[in-house]
Amino acid sequence: xxxxxxxxxxxxxxxxxxxxxxxxxxxxxxxxxxxxxxxxxxxxxxxxxxxxxxxxxxxxxxxxxxxxxxxxxxxxxxxxxxxxxxxxxxxxxxxxxxxxxxxxxxxxxxxxxxxxxxxxxxxxxxxxxxxxxxxxxxxxxxxxxxxxxxxxxxxxxxxxxxxxxxxxxxxxxxxxxxxxxxxxxxxxxxxxxxxxxxxxxxxxxxxxxxxxxxxxxxxxxxxxxxxxxxxxxxxxxxxxxxxxxxxxxxxxxxxxxxxxxxxxxxxxxxxxxxxxxxxxxxxxxxxxxxxxxxxxxxxxxxxxxxxxxxxxxxxxxxxxxxxxxxxxxxxxxxxxxxxxxxxxxxxxxxxxxxxxxxxxxxxxxxxxxxxxxxxxxxxxxxxxxxxxxxxxxxxxxxxxxxxxxxxxxxxxxxxxxxxxxxxxxxxxxxxxxx
Amino acid sequence: xxxxxxxxxxxxxxxxxxxxxxxxxxxxxxxxxxxxxxxxxxxxxxxxxxxxxxxxxxxxxxxxxxxxxxxxxxxxxxxxxxxxxxxxxxxxxxxxxxxxxxxxxxxxxxxxxxxxxxxxxxxxxxxxxxxxxxxxxxxxxxxxxxxxxxxxxxxxxxxxxxxxxxxxxxxxxxxxxxxxxxxxxxxxxxxxxxxxxxxxxxxxxxxxxxxxxxxxxxxxxxxxxxxxxxxxxxxxxxxxxxxxxxxxxxxxxxxxxxxxxxxxxxxxxxxxxxxxxxxxxxxxxxxxxxxxxxxxxxxxxxxxxxxxxxxxxxxxxxxxxxxxxxxxxxxxxxxxxxxxxxxxxxxxxxxxxxxxxxxxxxxxxxxxxxxxxxxxxxxxxxxxxxxxxxxxxxxxxxxxxxxxxxxxxxxxxxxxxxxxxxxxxxxxxxxxxx
Numbered sequence: 001x002x003x004x005x006x007x008x009x010x011x012x013x014x015x016x017x018x019x020x021x022x023x024x025x026x027x028x029x030x031x032x033x034x035x036x037x038x039x040x041x042x043x044x045x046x047x048x049x050x051x052x053x054x055x056x057x058x059x060x061x062x063x064x065x066x067x068x069x070x071x072x073x074x075x076x077x078x079x080x081x082x083x084x085x086x087x088x089x090x091x092x093x094x095x096x097x098x099x100x101x102x103x104x105x106x107x108x109x110x111x112x113x114x115x116x117x118x119x120x121x122x123x124x125x126x127x128x129x130x131x132x133x134x135x136x137x138x139x140x141x142x143x144x145x146x147x148x149x150x151x152x153x154x155x156x157x158x159x160x161x162x163x164x165x166x167x168x169x170x171x172x173x174x175x176x177x178x179x180x181x182x183x184x185x186x187x188x189x190x191x192x193x194x195x196x197x198x199x200x201x202x203x204x205x206x207x208x209x210x211x212x213x214x215x216x217x218x219x220x221x222x223x224x225x226x227x228x229x230x231x232x233x234x235x236x237x238x239x240x241x242x243x244x245x246x247x248x249x250x251x252x253x254x255x256x257x258x259x260x261x262x263x264x265x266x267x268x269x270x271x272x273x274x275x276x277x278x279x280x281x282x283x284x285x286x287x288x289x290x291x292x293x294x295x296x297x298x299x300x301x302x303x304x305x306x307x308x309x310x311x312x313x314x315x316x317x318x319x320x321x322x323x324x325x326x327x328x329x330x331x332x333x334x335x336x337x338x339x340x341x342x343x344x345x346x347x348x349x350x351x352x353x354x355x356x357x358x359x360x361x362x363x364x365x366x367x368x369x370x371x372x373x374x375x376x377x378x379x380x381x382x383x384x385x386x387x388x389x390x391x392x393x394x395x396x397x398x399x400x401x402x403x404x405x406x407x408x409x410x411x412x413x414x415x416x417x418x419x420x421x422x423x424x425x426x427x428x429x430x431x432x433x434x
Numbered sequence: 435x436x437x438x439x440x441x442x443x444x445x446x447x448x449x450x451x452x453x454x455x456x457x458x459x460x461x462x463x464x465x466x467x468x469x470x471x472x473x474x475x476x477x478x479x480x481x482x483x484x485x486x487x488x489x490x491x492x493x494x495x496x497x498x499x500x501x502x503x504x505x506x507x508x509x510x511x512x513x514x515x516x517x518x519x520x521x522x523x524x525x526x527x528x529x530x531x532x533x534x535x536x537x538x539x540x541x542x543x544x545x546x547x548x549x550x551x552x553x554x555x556x557x558x559x560x561x562x563x564x565x566x567x568x569x570x571x572x573x574x575x576x577x578x579x580x581x582x583x584x585x586x587x588x589x590x591x592x593x594x595x596x597x598x599x600x601x602x603x604x605x606x607x608x609x610x611x612x613x614x615x616x617x618x619x620x621x622x623x624x625x626x627x628x629x630x631x632x633x634x635x636x637x638x639x640x641x642x643x644x645x646x647x648x649x650x651x652x653x654x655x656x657x658x659x660x661x662x663x664x665x666x667x668x669x670x671x672x673x674x675x676x677x678x679x680x681x682x683x684x685x686x687x688x689x690x691x692x693x694x695x696x697x698x699x700x701x702x703x704x705x706x707x708x709x710x711x712x713x714x715x716x717x718x719x720x721x722x723x724x725x726x727x728x729x730x731x732x733x734x735x736x737x738x739x740x741x742x743x744x745x746x747x748x749x750x751x752x753x754x755x756x757x758x759x760x761x762x763x764x765x766x767x768x769x770x771x772x773x774x775x776x777x778x779x780x781x782x783x784x785x786x787x788x789x790x791x792x793x794x795x796x797x798x799x800x801x802x803x804x805x806x807x808x809x810x811x812x813x814x815x816x817x818x819x820x821x822x823x824x825x826x827x828x829x830x831x832x833x834x835x836x837x838x839x840x841x842x843x844x845x846x847x848x849x850x851x852x853x854x855x856x857x858x859x860x861x862x863x864x865x866x867x868x
Contacts, residue, residue: 037576054490063620076576094580142471142510146528186497 004029004071005099008089012039012062014315015104015298018322020066026330028072031096032086033089035078039065040127043380046167046352048130050174051138051182055127079105082257082269093267095264100293100329101268101326104322107299107313110262110277117238121257133256137178140253141413144194144222145187157195159254161244162235163259164201165208166351172199173258173354176225179357186413197227198252200245201258202234209312210349217368218349221353235259261313263300270294275302276310284341286321295328297321311344320344350376357405438463438505439533439767442523444513446473446496448749449538449732452756453550453763454500465530466496467523468510471501474561474848477749477814480601480786482564483516486571489561515537516528516703518725521742534727534763537700541733541747544696544711551672555691558601567690573613574687578628579621591629594677596669598635599692600785603652605690607788610659613753617761631661632686634679636668636693643746645748650794651802655787669693695747696745697734698776702855704728718775719762720755729762731755737776745778773863784810
């Protein structure tokens with residue numbers, strides 16, 4: 001190793017960013033690489049999709065998240081492969097060698113072997129996903145408002161969300177609020193009841209990871225908002241313009257996939273066997289077994305919690321792991337005592353249920369309704385990194401929820417983004433399948 | 435005519451929106467059609483391109499601009515033709531018949547017969563244009579920061595703006611401010627002086643339509659900001675990756691075309707001869723000569739001002755024309771006295787020159803510097819329609835200008851948008867031409 005060891009962090013999500021933030025009291029050279037130039041606050045993506053927030057409200061340039069300092073480089077590039085023998089990472093535009101490598105590249109949607117479903121559904125993992133869904137939602141309303149064909153209108157105004165985990169539940173609630181407020185206020189020819197939101201879940205209950213009574217409360221609130229819950233109902237097929245679930249063919253112009261995730265394909269790059277969800281098993285210090293120079297964190301790491309189950313893909317897990325790895329690397333570089341084995345401190349989970357409602361499943365406290373919403377809002381706003389964003393988002397939020405007016409809803413056309421709805425016609429496949 | 439005459443307004447720009455707003459004290463049915471679902475506040479597009487403002491700051495859904503009311507429909511569709519004989523308009527997805535038709539479809543960039551230059555340049559007429567330019571600007575900085583090839587860096591950091599009218603001047607100033615603030619703060623490997631901004635103008639002076647002394651002041655301020663002015667220099671050729679102007683080959687990854695506009699192709703649709711800039715000549719009441727049912731306004735209309743010159747393509751002109759046409763139509767429908775011939779009341783023009791500087795060419799007052807900037811800001815913010823936006827933008831503005839930190843600068847990748855810079859390499863054509 002040279003005089004200044006080189007730490008390469010792959011991914012500027014919650015995990016990677018935390019490593020970079022904590023790794024400053026050391027002489028290491030630090031390079032953070034992400035394929036985007038921004039860090040995304042994923043837990044609020046559903047608010048972007050439902051046109052409450054704007055992209056800039058929940059994303060911030062990595063360069064700004066990490067104050068410029070000696071030895072820190074931020075690069076925008078895409079990983080193509082990792083060569084552990086020569087300690088180097090191949091990117092689309094360069095190759096970097098490392099002394100320590102931290103992999104936190106996050107997860108993508110998983111379609112349980114039905115990759116053809118990807119093109120037929122919307123997902124909610126990236127800024128692009130959420131913008132695309134918002135675009136579709138607004139276009140569907142415009143086209144429905146302009147159509148006098150009842151069957152076409154019904155199809156355009158039907159939304160199916162597959163998967164009732166936190167992501168699917170939050171989205172369904174946000175869509176329901178959106179259809180009540182925006183539709184009522186601005187589309188004279190559409191009644192709120194015309195918008196059909198169906199939440200399909202293979203398990204017998206929603207929010208499987210959370211307290212059962214809280215989940216029941218959430219289910220009740222969703223139903224109050226007009227969301228149709230189909231529990232115990234695995235999706236059998238996804239068509240263009242609908243799904244088949246529980247033997248029923250549900251027609252819907254917009255199907256949103258929130259049913260499963262799998263890690264980025266890092267196991268192959270690292271030359272190890274992937275675990276469940278393509279995650280990679282790591283040791284007690286979060287390094288790769290047999291290679292103390294490589295750390296895997298966040299959604300990429302398979303770490304078993306105290307209850308014997310794998311840790312969930314939460315921002316809190318990612319951040320705690322990032323902090324831990326920063327400590328381990330600093331100890332190694334500085335030759336000080338290593339920290340004890342990584343242990344996740346579960347501070348609970350929260351799920352937003354739209355306007356003024358949420359559930360909070362905390363270690364010693366179960367909250368629901370307005371109080372839970374307040375807590376949810378404070379925690380999420382408090383975590384948004386800089387003051388500009390915080391004020392912005394508070395303002396947006398207040399506006400959206402108090403005045404019952406959702407945020408700006410402009411459809412910025414993106415060349416090359418094929419939108420069958422833009423033609424105002426049903427896709428041919430729907431006519432076939434209907 | 436039936437009981438409720440049908441007024442169809444094409445375009446929700448400043449002109450069309452004003453017609454719709456003013457046309458409410460009448461029993462007319464009103465349909466407003468635009469190919470986008472939003473009204474765009476064009477005078478602030480350069481602030482979007484330079485990453486000071488966000489799309490939602492300067493655009494608002496037409497549905498929200500026009501409060502819902504009996505008899506008003508808002509549609510999103512694209513004009514394909516107009517049949518004056520049958521009084522109908524053909525759109526991509528429908529045909530509407532009208533009793534009164536108002537055409538306010540705005541203008542697009544014009545390339546003086548060199549249509550191949552369109553694909554080689556960025557323009558600044560639409561939200562998409564501005565987003566694309568901002569995307570390019572940020573990518574160019576990222577790629578330059580990551581490159582160690584001095585020639586490639588110089589090329590990436592070179593920006594040419596063609597045309598020193600209000601649009602080109604405002605953009606050049608905004609780019610110069612951006613490169614000073616953002617580059618200095620966040621790109622350790624780029625110095626502000628590395629960014630080269632060249633403003634090329636065929637005429638011997640900038641801002642040809644404005645007071646000469648004010649324009650000289652503006653030119654001086656641009657030079658102070660580091661903008662290179664090439665006056666009296668027509669562009670001879672636009673290459674991929676540069677321009678030839680005044681015999682000089684200026685290499686630049688980003689060329690922005692702000693040199694000319696021409697109206698949407700409405701003359702052909704209306705079956706009349708187009709005037710200069712494809713505008714259509716109209717009568718004293720802004721109706722088409724010989725067809726009192728059709729009105730042409732805004733950038734589409736060729737109207738001669740009191741100085742004998744055609745009225746410029748300004749928001750103020752469009753709005754006054756919209757107001758006039760609303761009055762004429764209401765008088766006709768209600769059978770009241772027609773208003774006198776349209777007369778443009780020139781309240782002056784203003785050009786922003788970036789942080790704390792502008793010029794204001796008012797009928798009895800010439801302002802420059804901070805005072806002009808203050809006036810510019812008040813007028814432009816005051817015109818942004820709703821309170822939500824106004825507060826937002828004021829906040830953004832203060833943040834950008836007082837804290838010298840530009841707004842959020844996230845690069846939202848748009849699938850299908852081909853960006854040679856994303857590959858980190860120079861386009862092949864540049865290697866050929868260089």
